[in-house]
Amino acid sequence: MDLIASKVNRLRGHREEIHTAEHGSVDATMWALRDVSLDVPQGAGLGIIGRNGAGKTTLLKLVSRVTWPTQGSVRIGGHVVSLIELGAGFHHELTGRENVYLGAGLFGLTRRETDRCFDAIVDFADVAPLIDTPMKRYSSGLYARLGFAVAIFSRPDIVLVDEVLAVGDAPFRRRAIEALRGLIAEGKTVLFISHDLWNVRRLCTDILWLDKGQVRAYGPAAQITEQYMNEVNLAALGDGDAALQTQRTGTGEVRYVSVELLDAGGNPAGLIEADDSLIVRATYRADASIQRAVFQIAIVDVDTGVVITTASSAGDGPTGVAAAGAIECRFTHLALRPRQYVLRLSITDARQILPYDVLMAGPRFAVTASGGAGGLSGTEEDGVVSLPYQFFHRAGADGLQTVNRA
Amino acid sequence: MIHALSDRAERISPAAYLELLVNLTKREVMGRYSQSFFGIGWAIAQPIAAMAVFTVVFSRLGKLPSDGAPYPLFAYTGLMFWFFFSNSVSSGTGSLVTYRDIVTKTYFPREILPLAQVCSRLIDFAAAAGLFALLMVYYGVGVNAWSLMVLLCFGQLILFTVGVTLFTSALNVFYRDVNPVIQIALQLWLYITPVAYPMSAVPERLRPFYVLNPLTAIVEGARSGILFGRPPDWQLAGVSLSMTVALVVVAFFTFKRMDKYFADVI
Numbered sequence: 001m002d003l004i005a006s007k008v009n010r011l012r013g014h015r016e017e018i019h020t021a022e023h024g025s026v027d028a029t030m031w032a033l034r035d036v037s038l039d040v041p042q043g044a045g046l047g048i049i050g051r052n053g054a055g056k057t058t059l060l061k062l063v064s065r066v067t068w069p070t071q072g073s074v075r076i077g078g079h080v081v082s083l084i085e086l087g088a089g090f091h092h093e094l095t096g097r098e099n100v101y102l103g104a105g106l107f108g109l110t111r112r113e114t115d116r117c118f119d120a121i122v123d124f125a126d127v128a129p130l131i132d133t134p135m136k137r138y139s140s141g142l143y144a145r146l147g148f149a150v151a152i153f154s155r156p157d158i159v160l161v162d163e164v165l166a167v168g169d170a171p172f173r174r175r176a177i178e179a180l181r182g183l184i185a186e187g188k189t190v191l192f193i194s195h196d197l198w199n200v201r202r203l204c205t206d207i208l209w210l211d212k213g214q215v216r217a218y219g220p221a222a223q224i225t226e227q228y229m230n231e232v233n234l235a236a237l238g239d240g241d242a243a244l245q246t247q248r249t250g251t252g253e254v255r256y257v258s259v260e261l262l263d264a265g266g267n268p269a270g271l272i273e274a275d276d277s278l279i280v281r282a283t284y285r286a287d288a289s290i291q292r293a294v295f296q297i298a299i300v301d302v303d304t305g306v307v308i309t310t311a312s313s314a315g316d317g318p319t320g321v322a323a324a325g326a327i328e329c330r331f332t333h334l335a336l337r338p339r340q341y342v343l344r345l346s347i348t349d350a351r352q353i354l355p356y357d358v359l360m361a362g363p364r365f366a367v368t369a370s371g372g373a374g375g376l377s378g379t380e381e382d383g384v385v386s387l388p389y390q391f392f393h394r395a396g397a398d399g400l401q402t403v404n405r406a
Numbered sequence: 407m408i409h410a411l412s413d414r415a416e417r418i419s420p421a422a423y424l425e426l427l428v429n430l431t432k433r434e435v436m437g438r439y440s441q442s443f444f445g446i447g448w449a450i451a452q453p454i455a456a457m458a459v460f461t462v463v464f465s466r467l468g469k470l471p472s473d474g475a476p477y478p479l480f481a482y483t484g485l486m487f488w489f490f491f492s493n494s495v496s497s498g499t500g501s502l503v504t505y506r507d508i509v510t511k512t513y514f515p516r517e518i519l520p521l522a523q524v525c526s527r528l529i530d531f532a533a534a535a536g537l538f539a540l541l542m543v544y545y546g547v548g549v550n551a552w553s554l555m556v557l558l559c560f561g562q563l564i565l566f567t568v569g570v571t572l573f574t575s576a577l578n579v580f581y582r583d584v585n586p587v588i589q590i591a592l593q594l595w596l597y598i599t600p601v602a603y604p605m606s607a608v609p610e611r612l613r614p615f616y617v618l619n620p621l622t623a624i625v626e627g628a629r630s631g632i633l634f635g636r637p638p639d640w641q642l643a644g645v646s647l648s649m650t651v652a653l654v655v656v657a658f659f660t661f662k663r664m665d666k667y668f669a670d671v672i
Binding site for chain 2: 061
């Protein structure tokens with residue numbers, strides 16, 4: 001029975017005394033984690049999210065026993081393998097083969113045990129032709145691949161993954177995620193730190209949201225990502241429009257005052273199911289009266305770029321603008337792939353040349369797969385938009401021509 | 407402070423950790439001599455060079471005695487032991503910091519790192535000892551039953567080296583000053599240990615201080631056995647052995663007390 005029951009109360013950093021002229025010495029103890037109590041059942045995929053410095057890595061270090069809690073306790077039922085850094089124990093002068101044994105030894109495997117899974121490791125990392133070459137001749141991607149392979153083949157019960165999938169190319173990342181999902185399916189426990197919410201959603205059943213060393217929320221993945229996204233959006237919009245101001249250009253005669261994302265029911269939402277409706281509602285204030293203004297809203301994919309731009313001139317947009325008002329843009333059928341998107345909003349003159357207001361990084365939202373609780377369908381498809389399509393296949397040499405004619 | 411960490415389902419066996427020690431030792435040795443033309447030959451170069459210098463400076467110019475043994479062989483015996491000790495401590499002290507990547511990222515008994523440094527110097531010692539055997543034949547020095555004392559002395563040297571290294575490596579995690587201090591101390595330590603000269607050449611009033619240095623009995627005992635076929639000075643050996651055992655025990659427990667903070671402080 002594998003159960004991690006961790007009760008990390010008040011883990012603190014180094015005690016430092018700050019000396020000031022007025023107060024003498026002040027205790028400036030920083031607690032990396034405090035009052036963090038949770039149970040992770042066997043076979044769980046737990047995503048750990050939160051901003052930088054929230055205590056995510058510290059939590060993993062406690063579970064991996066690299067560091068000890070100042071107060072509280074951590075109970076671990078099983079063999080822990082931590083992928084806090086891939087290939088951490090490798091020596092660049094040694095060959096890949098020697099390093100596999102060295103790395104596996106660090107994860108607690110004997111030579112005989114390593115012999116047994118050696119081929120599987122090399123296969124997974126896909127480094128067979130280089131296995132007897134010193135590691136210093138490996139590219140950093142290959143290095144990471146071999147490190148990952150050694151870790152997951154060392155028969156762990158509990159796997160700790162800390163943002164390591166950021167290295168390596170896309171196919172490797174996908175295989176890595178698949179391998180981790182395989183481990184979870186086998187009843188292993190995976191603790192996964194990532195800033196990529198999308199990867200967290202793909203892998204994890206539950207999410208722990210840490211904030212300044214404390215548990216902000218802990219629960220089912222879908223629910224917590226929704227909360228987290230909402231807060232990220234709120235943070236971007238709120239706070240005296242601080243975020244609205246940062247990447248803002250334009251002459252300023254007309255300015256957006258607020259931007260809201262709503263789902264089909266008119267409720268604020270940060271997560272939209274694919275093929276559902278998305279409503280963007282924005283308010284503006286004009287300092288001058290403008291004869292004819294055009295409002296533009298673009299959906300931008302964080303990785304690949306602009307997906308679609310819309311403009312009020314094409315629809316039922318306002319023509320003359322004075323004082324204040326609101327606009328609304330409805331995407332009735334959001335045919336987007338599950339990814340993260342950001343809105344770019346602008347207001348221009350009639351010829352769409354002179355910008356009054358440009359909001360480069362507006363609110364963000366994520367699209368989840370339609371049907372089901374936002375989980376991932378078995379086969380993963382890349383891309384940004386969903387277009388309806390049909391596949392045809394006819395066997396045989398003349399089949400091709402039939403298809404071409406069809 | 408509460409430290410309640412259970413190992414109840416940890417499957418890692420001592421055998422796996424032994425394996426890790428062997429692998430890290432191998433990594434250390436291979437890393438040290440890879441892409442070098444002479445390879446392990448450098449392990450012999452160091453005591454030979456020192457032997458040559460000592461022979462010229464201390465024997466020819468300084469006229470230091472060697473209790474009747476050929477001076478080069480006399481010096482080499484001590485130097486072989488000395489370099490095992492000094493190289494182990496020298497690289498072992500910084501070992502935890504050098505390997506901070508794995509210290510901060512994976513769990514394993516931390517003493518494996520300084521121990522791997524000591525073990526890697528065993529390989530160097532084996533090479534140096536091979537040359538020693540040739541020198542014995544060359545100078546025609548015979549052996550008898552007391553010669554086996556050299557093995558016991560070497561055993562004690564390993565123990566003492568482990569004790570010192572555990573202690574300095576752990577301390578060096580908290581205070582990096584330890585490393586430079588140790589490097590300087592080792593240079594002085596060589597001259598207050600009877601390596602270049604015999605104990606018999608030490609003035610009577612200084613001898614009590616020499617007794618406090620466990621290396622004195624180790625080097626003297628080894629030489630009296632292998633070079634002269636005589637029993638060691640039992641009183642000296644007894645004091646030295648008890649100090650060595652006490653040091654190892656204290657060093658080990660100190661190390662284990664400190665090692666839970668390594669990852670935080672390093």
